[in-house]
Amino acid sequence: MESTTPDYNYTYDDDDEKPVGPCNRDSDNLLGAQLSTIYYFMFLFSLFGNGLVLVIIHRFEKLTTVTNILLLNLVVSSLIFMSSLPFLGVYKQLSNWIFGKVMCKIVGSVYYLGFYSSVLFLTLLTFDRHLAVVYSMGGSQVRNQRYALLSCAVVWLVSGLACIPQMILHTTFIHHMTNKTLCQEHPGYLTFVDADKLRDSRFYLQLFLFLLFPLIVIVYCYIRIAITVISSKIVTKFKTVRLIFIIVLLFFICWTPFNVVQLLPDEDLSCEELQKRGYALQVTRDIAYIYFCISPIFYTFVGRKFQSYFRQLLVKRFPGLKKHISVSQVSRTSMSTKSTQNEL
Template sequence: MESTASDYDYPHENNDEKLVELCSTDGENLLGAQLSTIYYFMFLFSLFGNGLVLVIIHRFEKLTTVTNILLLNLVVSSLMFMSSLPFVGVYKQLSYWIFGEVMCKIVGSVYYLGLYSSVLFLTLLTFDRHLAVVYSLRASQVRNQRYALLSCAVVWLVSGLACIPKMILHKTFSTLIDNKMFCQEHPGNTTSVDDKLRASGFYLQLFLFLLFPLIVIVYCYVRIAITVISSKIVTKFKTVRLIFVIVLLFFICWTPFNIVELIHDDDDDDDDPVIPSCDEKKKRGYAREVTHDIAYIYFCISPIFYTFVGKKFQSYFRQLLVKRFPGLKKHISVSQVSRTNMSTKSTQKSLELS
């Protein structure tokens, strides 16, 4: 959740300290308010796109396969994250929080739970593709429904535990100037517990949700590329192409966001002897607004890749269109893919989306 309050020095317990305006964030707030108008379109588009993926999986596929179970959880985590955007959009446009303290906690928790779980599910999908391609024979004994459900449970558990510091720190407060309510990590005086929670959140995001996924994904795709090139099996290359594009797109969108977030968290560290200038803070504030929106775009456009890049999903989507609008049948080529032709055995050996 982004900060929208102006950056003022809040009252300290020591009344002898002079209150000083540190650096106004009006320009950053104005940019955030202007960009936030697209949040509502992002939410609606994501709702439609991810909903379409859910309909196609339910209508044409089977949830007994590892890939479909992981994809289903990834879609749920994406929808969870996107559900927070309308609240964030209203918050940024009004520049104060109107939904109360309980909703502040809920929206903040859903925001980070969707963010963290999406990162881990993408990492898990990549690792699963690595097992299926590099260790195709031995992996078939491990990659079963129980393995998929247990992996998803672990991801949700880890993501939920990682949200605890953010959920505790996220709270409503009012400024002394205009008594408006804000919803964020309180920028005023903090206790030693708050500092420890903020530090734990900083290192969790750095190591568990940025470096760890990046290392795992790079390693897995290097191994996949070596296997595909050495085997010269074109069909295997096609099966990993879609998730490779999705993961690459994810890190293009999310890496700038994480870097700016980590810089921002580091700036908030009271023990840091280097204090950035006001101009530097403003530049980082603008960068934060832009990288946030780039990151949000990922959740909107990823359903397009699910739906239109994979050949199976293209076929399923055309079938849905023709069934809903029969007049399109003469304009759309539909290749029927029956359930009987998709045995559980074959779907476990190949990626469901290709």
């Protein structure tokens, strides 16, 4: 969560080293306020799209398979993240936090919990595809319900622990120049904790655990998967990894620019450079948020099984569409993911 209020950084004249005036950030904050109007549409679209995926998994799939358990947790983490957007939309448009200190900490924690868990679940899904394709025989012995549930529990635990610095640092305080209430990481010192160490831990956690580590794991896994698929020349194996590959690729296209800009140091930057960084943050942040809205489309329409399930739901809800939509009636048992080749 970023500040939505002007950042008054004083610049200095080289000759007399006196402050020549505040760095007015109204322009990039105004852009952020204008862009935030789409947060409400993002939230509603995500609620519908992710809800549709949950309905399909509940109605047609078995939650005893590894892929379905991981996908279910990924959808839940996306919903957790998107639940923070209506509050952030109001905050950015008013440049004033009106929901109180407790909600400030809750919304900030939910924001990062959804983000962190989504990154790790995507990494886990990719690693699971790697086991299923590269070690198709031995991997099936490891990939069981206990493995999936334990992996999900670890992801939620790690994500929750990683949110502790954010929960402590995020608070409400009055901006001394605008007299408005802010809800963000406190910029000063905290009496009960070493704020600098917490900020450093947050920075390195986000850089290594939630950006570099997932990127390395995902690249390695897909190189191994690609080698295996090309050498085996089995078309069905290629189709089983297509959905996860698109989801993961889309995630990093949307999230990497925001992470890179966010992790850039802002010390010793001129006012003009701070404004440019502010514009970059506003744009890349909203591109990153869009991922959580459009990912359900890929869950639903890239996988062949999800396409069939969706058509069945449409025909059942609107019988008049039956003459226009081809529906293959397949039972839950026959279409549940019992084998590696049919999981997606």
